[in-house]
Amino acid sequence: MHNTGKILILLGLIAVIAGIVVYFWGDKFSWLGHLPGDICIEKENFRFYFPITTMIIVSVVLSIIIRIIQKLF
Numbered sequence: 001m002h003n004t005g006k007i008l009i010l011l012g013l014i015a016v017i018a019g020i021v022v023y024f025w026g027d028k029f030s031w032l033g034h035l036p037g038d039i040c041i042e043k044e045n046f047r048f049y050f051p052i053t054t055m056i057i058v059s060v061v062l063s064i065i066i067r068i069i070q071k072l073f
Helices: 002-029 052-072
Strands: 039-042 047-050
Touching: none
Parallel strands: none
Antiparallel strands: 039 047
16 A cells, blocks of 8 residues: 555656646647647538547657656666
8 A cells, every 4th residue: 555655646746747837838739739640520510630649649758758767666
């Protein structure tokens, strides 16, 4: 249980930092979600948006961050 508490605290700190970044610098990341390769289909009464390129980039970045954290601990 002791390790679970540490993990929850770490996740909370990451969420707070992410919230601060989005609050203060959210307009700097407006390109995220509008990358080449993101699928967007718009018709009269229908809109479909699937940000596949954005999801791949976020996945790679998160994987790198998690591996760095694992190496440190």
